[in-house]
Amino acid sequence: MTTKKKINTREEAAPTVGLVSLGCPKALVDSERILTQLRSEGYQLSPSYEDANVVIVNTCGFLDSAKQESLAAIGEALDSNGRVIVTGCMGAEPESITKVYPKVLAVTGPQQYEAVMSAVHKAAPPIHDPYVDLVPPQGIKLTPRHYAYLKISEGCNNRCSFCIIPSLRGDLVSRPIIQVLAEAERLVTAGVKEILVISQDTSAYGIDTKYQAYPWKNRTIRTKFIDLCRELGDLGIWVRLHYVYPYPHVDDVFELMNAGKILPYIDIPFQHASPAVLKNMRRPAHQEKTLERIHSWRKSCPDLTIRSTFIVGFPGETDADFEFLLEWMQEAQLDRVGCFKYEPVTGAKANEIQPAVVEEVKEERWHRFMQAQQKISAARLKSKVGKILPVIIDDMGEKGFLGRSSADAPEIDGNVHVTGKGLKQGDIVNVKITQSDEYDLFGKAVAG
Numbered sequence: 001m002t003t004k005k006k007i008n009t010r011e012e013a014a015p016t017v018g019l020v021s022l023g024c025p026k027a028l029v030d031s032e033r034i035l036t037q038l039r040s041e042g043y044q045l046s047p048s049y050e051d052a053n054v055v056i057v058n059t060c061g062f063l064d065s066a067k068q069e070s071l072a073a074i075g076e077a078l079d080s081n082g083r084v085i086v087t088g089c090m091g092a093e094p095e096s097i098t099k100v101y102p103k104v105l106a107v108t109g110p111q112q113y114e115a116v117m118s119a120v121h122k123a124a125p126p127i128h129d130p131y132v133d134l135v136p137p138q139g140i141k142l143t144p145r146h147y148a149y150l151k152i153s154e155g156c157n158n159r160c161s162f163c164i165i166p167s168l169r170g171d172l173v174s175r176p177i178i179q180v181l182a183e184a185e186r187l188v189t190a191g192v193k194e195i196l197v198i199s200q201d202t203s204a205y206g207i208d209t210k211y212q213a214y215p216w217k218n219r220t221i222r223t224k225f226i227d228l229c230r231e232l233g234d235l236g237i238w239v240r241l242h243y244v245y246p247y248p249h250v251d252d253v254f255e256l257m258n259a260g261k262i263l264p265y266i267d268i269p270f271q272h273a274s275p276a277v278l279k280n281m282r283r284p285a286h287q288e289k290t291l292e293r294i295h296s297w298r299k300s301c302p303d304l305t306i307r308s309t310f311i312v313g314f315p316g317e318t319d320a321d322f323e324f325l326l327e328w329m330q331e332a333q334l335d336r337v338g339c340f341k342y343e344p345v346t347g348a349k350a351n352e353i354q355p356a357v358v359e360e361v362k363e364e365r366w367h368r369f370m371q372a373q374q375k376i377s378a379a380r381l382k383s384k385v386g387k388i389l390p391v392i393i394d395d396m397g398e399k400g401f402l403g404r405s406s407a408d409a410p411e412i413d414g415n416v417h418v419t420g421k422g423l424k425q426g427d428i429v430n431v432k433i434t435q436s437d438e439y440d441l442f443g444k445a446v447a448g
């Protein structure tokens, strides 16, 4: 007797997607890409609306008649199936669709393949087969399981004279907010307890898309800094913001920090304080009155940790500029600071600024800067002794556990050395702080 082996279980169980493609050859290519991605993820394709778990309508918005045709196709798909994702040219103006069909699951613009795939994943999650798939649902991560970086955009619209990133990666391209949030949700499901938001310029998020709006869980959200913070803040995990520039709209986030939604931590790369050097650096927001802003942030969010980086020995930096920076640092009392000696990266405009600062002077300024900041850091950490702080456990240390408080980003800031029993990586525990040094805290895990 022979036994028939059933080998097609995965195909049979895979969700099915229908697709209607309208418009020009560019739209057709977009549809082909979406289909390719769907198949590579194991989805089945359906020739009829009725058999599909979800239907994608790729619209055309070139002429009024084409728009009418697209709207009619969406209506037909909604009537026959009810679960519809709209993409393509009409998606560039989502209101033109949601006004007529508020029940569509998602609207994404042309060429937004990743956003379409995120919407499909939500509507009809792919079958993950650990024996066949090489990639887990949350993607491949190089960080430990309990924290992850969330990249919200590529490129940069600024033109800092020491930086060649814009010439390497181009202008700012923000990921659609629904795509970013879908990734964040996948990370949380996979066990991530802390998300670190990264980009080249986090506060500029969405400017390139004119803050494109999308339907999301019965509401409309914009591809915008504050909307992103609000939504991430509702995930119930730690959310840490990196590379934020002090544009005025950044002030809105402190309310979310006070409410415990976003960690009271902000990473702002100031790079210098002297107006002349900042002008030569062509820094974004360099005319903002940063000291006043820092004082007002601390007033509105007393637990705030401010992290920053600085460059010393920038071409044209005079003794007076450097002394100005040191005085500014005393006034600013930043919590966490990194400092680099200027390096002339090939292709950077700053290399043309005269005079260059000689290496010995750079070295001397760097040491003076670090010594001054070390004292500030030690004093700020000492003021935490006696407090009880929530700490996320990263690892085992020599004499106990290594963790971080809300004031410490992984890799770049300090640690909290914790004694206690039975703690695991990713646990968030209360720690009574008993001791401090220049960069680290020491304490004991306590109940509650």
Ligand code: SF4
Binding pocket: 156, 157, 158, 159, 160, 163, 164, 165, 166, 200, 201, 284
């Ligand atoms: S903000 Fe300035 S330093 Fe940062 S990536 Fe853009 S150009 Fe480079």
